[in-house]
Amino acid sequence: MVSLKDMKMGIACILLMTYLVLVKSGEDGDTSLSRKQEEELKLLKKPAMKSIKTKYGDIYDCVDIKKQPAFDHPLLRNHSIQMKPSSFPKGMIDKELLASKPSKIGVNSSWCPPGTVLIQRIQKEDIIKSESQVRRYHGHTGQLITENPGYHFATFRLIRSDRNYYGGSVHLSIDQPVLYSVNQFSEAVLWVENGPIDQLNSIQVGWTANPKLFGDNRPRMFSYWTADGFHKTGCYNLLCPGFVQLSRKLSFGQTYDVISTYGGDQYEDNFLVYKDPKSGNWWYFKDLDGGHEPVGYWPSSLFTTLRDSASTIASGGQVYSPTNERSPQMGNGHFPIQNQRFSTAARRLQFVNERNVMVDPDAGSLKIEMDSPACYTVESVVPRAKVWINSIFYGGPGGACGI
Structure with missing residues (x-):
């Protein structure tokens, strides 16, 4: 027969377990989606004719091609x-x-069949993670300080205000930067932009080490795009x-298989x-198997100021970290330093x-x-x-980079 004392102890244990579960749930954060996010996820997840799993676990x-997410816009x-x-x-x-070895990218399997396109499978966690990371315009240090603390950059850009640009190209070193938490990212970027800062039209391509977005730091x-200064689009x-x-x-999301080594072989990729x-339309091309592969395009109807041309072409590095972290x-x-084997490069910005001509x-x-500059610096390459x-x-090494 169960005593009153045993019953009280049992109830206490149940209450304690319930409390611990609730505390643990609170620590993990709410992973449920809002109604708007549920609708977004439903639109983005399309039936697959074939699925490919990479060696990194990505699907x-x-x-x-006619039923891809783009046409829900x-x-x-x-x-x-x-x-x-x-x-x-x-x-x-x-x-x-070609000055460096091209890095390999792509799924290590047979390609998608004709009539289909390759798209990384989207989970609900991806929607939540992506909305927690806000982009910013790299060219306005004042805005960086007042509105987006934690971002730092080391770049170069075209400053001719008397001409329009209809595209940009650059070769970017592929590296493996060290991150100190899952809330950080480090990336190499080509920016194609136009418009005032509050309604900026921007197309950004390159590579990123971003564990919060992808689950690892490879x-x-x-890519990233906006047509209104990162507000709603x-x-x-x-x-x-x-x-x-x-x-x-x-x-997008594919992992580079070979990475540059400090003092050793250097690998790069071209972004156009x-x-x-x-x-x-704004086309995005990548080098693949000795040729140029059209990944796709951003339709001109998405934009306002970029419907005509770009006013800024820029490239280089960008990082983000919460302000309480190194x-x-x-x-x-x-x-x-002035040595290719020991330095990360953004090479030959064009x-x-x-007239649709590539120009130096x-x-x-x-x-x-x-x-x-205490954390990240830039040097113009002396061209030999x-x-x-x-x-x-x-x-640069990063660290305490307060402005």
Whole structure:
């Protein structure tokens, strides 16, 4: 027969276990989605004709090209897919430009079948994580201080205010920066932008080490876009409708298989974004298997100021950390020196002009920018060959980077 004392002890144990469960739930945070987020996730998850799992555990789906998430955007409901550009920028392919070894990217399996496109599978956690990371415009240090603390950059950009740009290209070193928490990221970026800061139109491509977004700190191909200064439009990768995916081989979120080593072999990737002369769409190309692979495009109808042209082309490194944490490494984690084997590079920044020609800008039209030289610096590369004109070495160890 159970005594009154035993019953009281049993009730106490149950209450204690219940309390511990509730405390643990509170510590883990609320992972439930709002109604709006549930609707977004439902739209983004499309039926797959085939699924591919990478060696890193990522799952990519082969989705019907006509049923991809892009066409759930209200501005793209009646959009006609542009299967290929009307033309390519002249000078786009130059075999003599290779100064470092190209890094490998892509799923290690057979590609998606014809009529489908490669899209990383989206889970509810991805929606929550992406909305917790707000982007900012790298070119305004004042705004960096007052509105977005924790961001730091080491970049260079074109400063000619008397001309329009119709695309940009750069070769970026692929590195493995050290991060000190899951709330940080470190990335190498090509920016194509136009408009006032509060309504900025921006397309950003490159690679990022971002554990909160991807679950690990490996360098991965990423993009971000906005048409209103990061207020209500835009997102990372394909986490909202907008970008029209075309490739069956490459997609955002894919991991780089080979990384540069400090003092050893250096690996890089080329990033190219340009405006189609006829459609006005902004195409994104990547190097793959010795050629240029069209990943897809951002339709011109998504934008306001970028419908015509860009006013800024920039490249370099960007990091983020909560202000109560030491800032992460940028690039290879070392301050740059005039030696390719020991420095992270943004190599040969070019722009596309109004005649759809790849152009090397005058050195005087490039401006170096860094907001925290105690942590990250930039050096113009002394070009000893054509492949190194209009290039920078950048990066640093991070640390206490208060402005």
